[in-house]
Amino acid sequence: MMRTLLEPEPVRKSKLRITDVAKAVYTKHRGSVLRWPLISKLVPGLIFCCIVSADAENWPAWRGPTANDISTEESGWDGSNWIRGEAWSFEAGEGSSAPVVIGNRVFLTGWAADKDHLICLNADTGKEVWRQSYQSPKYGREAVGDQGLYSGACSTPSFDSRSGLLVTLSIDGLLAAWNTSRKGEQVWSRSLYDDYQAPRRPEVAKRKKTRRDYGYVCSPLIHNNEVIVEVGGKSGNLVAFDLNTGREVWTSENADEAGHTGGPVLMMVDGQQCVAVLTLRNLVVSEIPSNAGHAKTVASFPWTTDYGNNIATVAVDGQSVIITSAYNQFAVCRVDVDSRGAREVWRNTKLASGVCSPVISRGRVYWAWRGIHCVDFETGRELWNGGRIGSQGSCILTKDERLIVYGNKGDLLLCDARRDTDRYTELTRQAVLSRTDAWPHVVLSSGRLYCRDRRGTVKCLRVR
Numbered sequence: 317m318m319r320t321l322l323e324p325e326p327v328r329k330s331k332l333r334i335t336d337v338a339k340a341v342y343t344k345h346r347g348s349v350l351r352w353p354l355i356s357k358l359v360p361g362l363i364f365c366c367i368v369s370a371d372a373e374n375w376p377a378w379r380g381p382t383a384n385d386i387s388t389e390e391s392g393w394d395g396s397n398w399i400r401g402e403a404w405s406f407e408a409g410e411g412s413s414a415p416v417v418i419g420n421r422v423f424l425t426g427w428a429a430d431k432d433h434l435i436c437l438n439a440d441t442g443k444e445v446w447r448q449s450y451q452s453p454k455y456g457r458e459a460v461g462d463q464g465l466y467s468g469a470c471s472t473p474s475f476d477s478r479s480g481l482l483v484t485l486s487i488d489g490l491l492a493a494w495n496t497s498r499k500g501e502q503v504w505s506r507s508l509y510d511d512y513q514a515p516r517r518p519e520v521a522k523r524k525k526t527r528r529d530y531g532y533v534c535s536p537l538i539h540n541n542e543v544i545v546e547v548g549g550k551s552g553n554l555v556a557f558d559l560n561t562g563r564e565v566w567t568s569e570n571a572d573e574a575g576h577t578g579g580p581v582l583m584m585v586d587g588q589q590c591v592a593v594l595t596l597r598n599l600v601v602s603e604i605p606s607n608a609g610h611a612k613t614v615a616s617f618p619w620t621t622d623y624g625n626n627i628a629t630v631a632v633d634g635q636s637v638i639i640t641s642a643y644n645q646f647a648v649c650r651v652d653v654d655s656r657g658a659r660e661v662w663r664n665t666k667l668a669s670g671v672c673s674p675v676i677s678r679g680r681v682y683w684a685w686r687g688i689h690c691v692d693f694e695t696g697r698e699l700w701n702g703g704r705i706g707s708q709g710s711c712i713l714t715k716d717e718r719l720i721v722y723g724n725k726g727d728l729l730l731c732d733a734r735r736d737t738d739r740y741t742e743l744t745r746q747a748v749l750s751r752t753d754a755w756p757h758v759v760l761s762s763g764r765l766y767c768r769d770r771r772g773t774v775k776c777l778r779v780r
Contacts, residue, residue, distance in 0.1 A: 373387060373760075375416060375759045375760070375766075376418060376477065377416065377474040377535065377538065378474070378629070379578065384631065386675065386677055387714050387715060389761075390714055390718075390780075391716055392763060393718055393730055393779075398743070399744075399746060399778070400779060402778075403441075403442065403764060403777065405773060405774065405775045405776070406424070406437060408768070409433055410426060410770065411427050411467070411469035412469075412470040413425045413756060414757035415756075415759050415766045415768065416475050417759060417762070417764075421438070422766065423473055424774060425471075426468060426772045427487075431452055432449065432450055432468070432490075433449045436496070436499075439761075439762070439764070446499040452486050452487070452490065453487070454468060454487075455531060456488045457509055458509075458516040458531065459531050460528065461528040461530075469486055470531075470533040470755075471486070471487075471532060471534060471535050472535040472578070472579075473536070474535060474543070475496070475538075481493045481496070481560070483536045485508075485534070485545065486532065488507075488509065489507055489510075490505055491507075491543070493560075503560070504561060512547050512551060512555070513549060517529040517548075517624050520621075520622075526624070528576075528624045532574075533576055533577075534577060534579040535578050535579035537581070539591075539604065541558065542565055544591055545557070546577075546579060548572070548574025548595075549571075552567030552611070554567065554568035554602060566605050568600070568613070569611060569613045570595070570600045570613050573595065573596040575627075576626060577593070577626055577629045578673060578757075583634075583653070584634075585615075585635055586635075588655070591611075592653075593630070594626045594629070594639060595626070596624055596626065599617040599639055601613070601615040601653050602614060614653065615653045617639075617660070619639055619645060620645070621642070622643035622644045622645075623643055625641065625643060627670060627671050628685075629673040631674040635653050636650055636651070636693075638650055638681055639651060640667075640668050640683070641668060645668075647665045648696065649663040650663075650696060664697075668685070669685040671685055671708065673710070677733075678735055680692065680733075682713065682719055684719075685707060685709055686705065687703055688703040688719065690740075700740045701740060702740025702742065704727075705723040705727070706723065708753045709722065710758050717733050717735065718743070719732075721758075723754050725750050725754060726748050727745065727747050728745070728746055728767060728777075730742070730745070731743060748775050749769045749773055751771055751773070752769045752771040754768075754770075756768040762780075
């Protein structure tokens with residue numbers, strides 16, 4: 317059986333041959349416009365879908381397979397034990413991007429020696445498989461403020477299983493697609509600063525000296541055959557590019573400056589596919605157009621923060637959006653959206669998350685920022701809080717209703733998040749790193765936890 321770069325070793329739970337896959341597709345579409353040349357292009361994606369074992373969950377992009385930090389894997393907690401040892405560690409270079417895990421491959425970005433590095437590792441051993449490097453500054457060209465808190469690549473890559481392409485975005489706005497089946501060969505690239513002339517983010521607070529610009533930190537969103545990116549240019553806040561060529565497909569009607577969140581999020585509004593993003597000034601929901609042109613604004617909701625720090629990615633549940641930030645907008649807020657616009661449902665001004673993106677599940681909202689919090693989705697009332705977590709933090713909700721939290725300078729903990737839980741219950745805790753801020757998001761895939769600090773140390777821990 318032919319093997320691709322991304323194939324798990326050894327192949328489990330599948331004896332399907334590549335030729336069988338191609339033959340099945342050809343037979344089904346015989347007589348239609350689909351012919352062998354197109355089938356041959358589809359085969360790598362089909363192979364990949366067939367060879368990943370049923371009990372393994374990939375982590376292909378920012379916030380996981382469903383972009384909401386909810387995992388179909390169990391935490392691995394057996395009632396008394398959790399972490400079952402360190403599998404490996406690796407130095408990836410400076411940055412705050414999270415790992416991407418596909419089959420038995422881990423993809424990382426990091427900055428060192430005036431270059432960004434895209435690195436592919438073997439997930440079982442942590443050994444480097446290939447690396448692509450290119451010149452890149454440590455900070456974006458319009459950067460200002462807080463440079464002691466971040467550096468290097470901050471955007472998490474996105475992987476497309478059909479084409480095998482991995483899309484990255486550098487802090488200085490280099491958007492690029494890489495062929496993972498050809499040792500990361502670059503397929504296309506374009507400079508967002510050069511092409512869209514996004515200016516330095518303006519001062520937006522009433523008081524002065526709060527101006528901040530972290531460069532490009534949002535993660536690309538792959539939807540169908542498009543890559544949607546928060547560019548923040550004058551022609552539109554969002555721009556969609558063709559996944560295979562990098563050609564511009566559409567721009568958003570809204571032209572706000574870019575925020576500092578993890579990226580845009582898909583949502584359905586009255587049956588129409590839309591995308592939500594927290595810009596520098598507003599929550600904006602745009603309709604994804606079926607053809608090239610402008611993406612119409614469905615709804616807009618004002619949300620401006622001192623220091624331009626709209627950082628936590630919005631969380632979507634149906635047609636509801638949870639927004640949160642700190643500073644002058646110290647609050648967590650639920651906004652409902654329909655084709656007529658946006659409506660505030662509730663706002664809790666005693667709670668907030670300055671960094672961690674909220675997780676919505678079964679009528680509850682969770683996040684980890686200055687403690688771990690659980691809030692009622694319907695009312696905004698806090699149900700419980702606890703835990704020693706500071707301003708750095710990310711969390712994942714597992715199948716067995718545990719909350720995996722990673723924060724501070726490398727503390728990893730597990731708490732109970734079952735629906736009938738009415739108080740904070742910490743199950744276990746341990747320090748896995750200790751040198752720099754744990755800004756990068758924790759990742760769970762195939763019974764392994766991936767933890768990274770801002771300096772670039774990555775640890776792979778076994779929980780199953």
